[in-house]
Amino acid sequence: MKEIEISTKTTQSIIRCGKGAFEAYAPAYKDKQTFIVTDSNVFGYYRHLLWRTFGDRTPIYILPAGESSKTFRYLREILQKMIDEGMRRNGYVIAVGGGVVGDIAGLAASLYMRGIHLVQIPTTLLAQVDSSVGGKTAIDCKNIKNVIGSFYQPEEVIVDPVFLETLPDREIRCGLGEIIKYGALDKDIYSKLTENEARLKDPAFLEDITYSCINHKANVVRLDERETTGLRKTLNLGHTTGHAFELYYRKKSHGEFVLIGMYYELYIAEKHGVCGGRYAENLKKLILKVIKKAPAYEDVGKAAAMAKYDKKNAQSMRISMVVPGVEGKSAELTLGMDEYIAEIEECAAHIREGK
Ligand SMILES: NC(=O)c1ccc[n+]([C@@H]2O[C@H](COP(=O)([O-])OP(=O)(O)OC[C@H]3O[C@@H](n4cnc5c(N)ncnc54)[C@H](O)[C@@H]3O)[C@@H](O)[C@H]2O)c1
The missing domain is CATH 3.40.50.1970 (Rossmann fold)
Structure with a gap:
């Protein structure tokens, strides 16, 4: 213990x-x-x-x-x-x-x-x-x-x-959503995830990675309990789009939307050059190990528009999000609403085309 x-x-x-x-x-x-x-x-x-x-x-x-x-x-x-x-x-x-x-x-x-x-x-x-x-x-x-x-x-x-x-498999997948988020914020957690890809749901692995995630969060909360310095905001990685989709589509659970949000925001991060290469591919692979396929919603622009309610936005009609950066580090991107929606729609089109 x-x-x-x-x-x-x-x-x-x-x-x-x-x-x-x-x-x-x-x-x-x-x-x-x-x-x-x-x-x-x-x-x-x-x-x-x-x-x-x-x-x-x-x-x-x-x-x-x-x-x-x-x-x-x-x-x-x-x-x-x-x-x-x-x-x-x-x-x-x-x-x-x-x-x-x-x-x-x-x-x-x-x-x-x-x-x-x-x-x-x-x-x-x-x-x-x-x-x-x-x-x-x-x-x-x-x-x-x-x-x-x-x-x-x-x-x-x-x-x-x-x-x-007693937890249903679907809820284990939801938890893996937040765990993979920590993987995008912390090199050690990322290594553990990539080294154990085949046993993500193994109870012994989950017990170990749970401790690592809590440790990461505790280190952040000690330094920025009330989200005033920007550090705690990093824990929202993937959540801007995840929450927007969650509000609009509702059918899935929070953790699944975090993974879907991360997948879409990875596309945006790559497009803006803050994340890329093998690292971005590995993160996508990890996400797809849990959700199999990212959904290519038809009306995704309307869902993305719900991001206007995100608490991270400092200005109206500008969307601020925390996305994966280089290994172990996140990056913050702020896009105009129209640009953000267009990029989310582009990502859906890519998924539809199987790219
Ligand atoms: N406060 C925070 O920092 C923070 C961070 C992340 C998410 N959240 C919030 O957490 C919520 C999502 O949490 P969640 O995914 O745990 O959802 P949840 O609380 O709805 O639980 C998911 C499902 O699992 C069932 N369940 C719970 N424990 C079980 C068990 N041991 N065996 C069988 N079934 C069990 C629940 O009844 C429910 O049906 C969202 O509202 C989200 O906004 C808060």
Whole structure:
């Protein structure tokens, strides 16, 4: 088992990773006042474990599974139930689930009595490698992803691969989306990925790479917790187009859209000369190992236009994105809206033509 600490000026967060982490650290909360937030799928698999670990009288709020629960309606319901249950300021919100549960439970914890203790227990690969760490919380609103949220560090994150045993293959692929993103930001992670291409879904490989990704994120968050210096923005690599497509097409999950977004943005990065050669080809190969084929959407221009809502844009009608650069480094590109849409359409045409 490994530990990573994130200390910032105001907060301290400890991340415990590895097999057995849940059994070793979760029972410490049994004697505390706890409020569990989870979703319907996770509750279905793990309710007995949760009752056994936290006590069968601990209140549990069960979200309907899926991104459409990251809304005001459910945030309000969570907060109201916390009031009804008499949660005190020294109580703990325990988020047990994927990124959706973690994001909304984190926001609720940050709002309730101006902030109560938060523990993240991520149960998807995506949440383990990325969303449970670093303290970003959010809900979606008016068709805009993560537009209402806060920075609020969990006191503890318990990352146990045992939860991945029930995770559908599709969700493993989503987690690989964020892992490949880290590969484009970190030379060591890139090497591990290219050396282990044939065993990307192997549990031992996933446990090792999860730790590497969390370590990378922790190093970034320590230096730029609130995304003020630009460093933390690099973690959004591929997300500008990924989020735009996610808003427009909806059918796939966040992690799949991150991979598709990365694929399209790689095309833009190559076109602008910031990424290229064998390295760009290898990144594409890694992406296609997970999604098989990048979709060549017909109405892709309309989907790309949704990028106008991206939080990274400093000026209206200019799209700012973080794309792969040279190995281990990202680059930032800012394009006019029309140019961005034209290049996304060009990429779709290339895919259609099998180039
Ligand atoms: N806060 C951040 O820094 C950050 C970073 C990346 C992504 N996110 C957010 O994370 C969300 C995506 O997270 P996600 O991919 O985990 O989605 P998710 O939470 O919807 O989980 C995916 C699916 O897996 C199911 N599931 C969860 N754990 C399971 C388990 N152990 N066994 C079986 N099924 C299980 C869920 O019920 C759901 O159906 C998005 O809303 C995204 O915006 C946040």
